[in-house]
Amino acid sequence: MKQVPDALDAHLRSGATTLCWCWRMTRRDGLVQGFTDHDRDLTFDSVTFEASAGFSAGEITDSVGLSVDNLEVTSALSSDRLSELDLAAGLYDDARVEIFRVNWQDPEQRLLIRSGSLGEVRRAGPRFTAEVRGLAHYLQQPRGRLFQYTCDADLGDARCGLDLDNPSLRAVGVVEAVVDARRFDVSGLSGYASSWFTRGLLTFTSGAAAGQAVEVKRHTSNAGQVSIELWHAARMPLLAGQTFAITAGCDKHVGTCRDKFANVTNYRGFPHMPGNDFLTASVARSSE
Numbered sequence: 001m002k003q004v005p006d007a008l009d010a011h012l013r014s015g016a017t018t019l020c021w022c023w024r025m026t027r028r029d030g031l032v033q034g035f036t037d038h039d040r041d042l043t044f045d046s047v048t049f050e051a052s053a054g055f056s057a058g059e060i061t062d063s064v065g066l067s068v069d070n071l072e073v074t075s076a077l078s079s080d081r082l083s084e085l086d087l088a089a090g091l092y093d094d095a096r097v098e099i100f101r102v103n104w105q106d107p108e109q110r111l112l113i114r115s116g117s118l119g120e121v122r123r124a125g126p127r128f129t130a131e132v133r134g135l136a137h138y139l140q141q142p143r144g145r146l147f148q149y150t151c152d153a154d155l156g157d158a159r160c161g162l163d164l165d166n167p168s169l170r171a172v173g174v175v176e177a178v179v180d181a182r183r184f185d186v187s188g189l190s191g192y193a194s195s196w197f198t199r200g201l202l203t204f205t206s207g208a209a210a211g212q213a214v215e216v217k218r219h220t221s222n223a224g225q226v227s228i229e230l231w232h233a234a235r236m237p238l239l240a241g242q243t244f245a246i247t248a249g250c251d252k253h254v255g256t257c258r259d260k261f262a263n264v265t266n267y268r269g270f271p272h273m274p275g276n277d278f279l280t281a282s283v284a285r286s287s288e
Contacts, residue, residue, distance in 0.1 A: 023100075036049040062100045064124050099115070149269055152252075155249075171245070173245075183235035194219065195220070199249030
């Protein structure tokens with residue numbers, strides 16, 4: 001049960017209220033943004049809640065038990081606060097969202113109504129609709145070890161044990177020619193075989209995308225021309241001359257761990273685990 005502050009409770013009982021909604025969004029990179037459906041900017045907790053963003057919210061649904069509560073918020077994309085490229089680049093994925101009911105005449109009179117995180121985001125032209133999921137959705141995420149054929153460690157983490165500072169596993173490169181936000185030709189990787197960096201992680205170190213890390217979908221090397229394709233778009237503008245660091249890719253299979261990295265002793269999968277065919281097999285009757 002929520003405890004309404006005394007000042008806000010008195011305001012609600014007055015019969016003439018001046019209330020609005022405020023949304024505070026905290027991205028995983030630490031950037032905090034505020035939005036409100038009031039017609040003027042509001043400020044509290046050192047955050048300015050922008051009125052011109054055009055945010056509006058749908059109906060909040062609550063349910064009994066551990067099912068996930070959610071609502072949808074809709075807004076327009078703007079170049080200074082909400083960028084389509086930032087959304088496409090995944091910067092708002094799983095961003096923390098806090099929703100407040102606020103007395104706009106005195107923002108200190110407010111109540112936190114809901115907290116959660118951004119889920120599915122749908123875009124249509126200059127507008128987007130984002131699902132705000134309740135905290136219960138984290139209870140549906142896998143935790144602990146996964147018993148599966150493939151490895152559940154990340155390349156270079158403590159469980160994997162590989163040193164990603166090793167030149168055979170890490171390289172730096174330069175963007176030479178840009179095809180689009182996901183595909184570009186590069187230099188600096190000519191000493192590596194094609195597909196060596198497929199499924200690896202590319203981190204931009206300069207330009208508009210500096211600091212953005214994106215998984216590599218495809219790394220090709222053909223007749224001296226090296227190309228990279230990313231799973232997600234880079235922040236634009238992506239220009240020739242931008243630099244990046246890239247790590248080798250791993251498909252999590254035991255053969256790759258053995259042949260590519262010589263690290264099979266640290267393999268964290270269960271390649272010999274029996275499958276459904278074994279579990280459902282019947283014993284054949286021997287003939288005499």
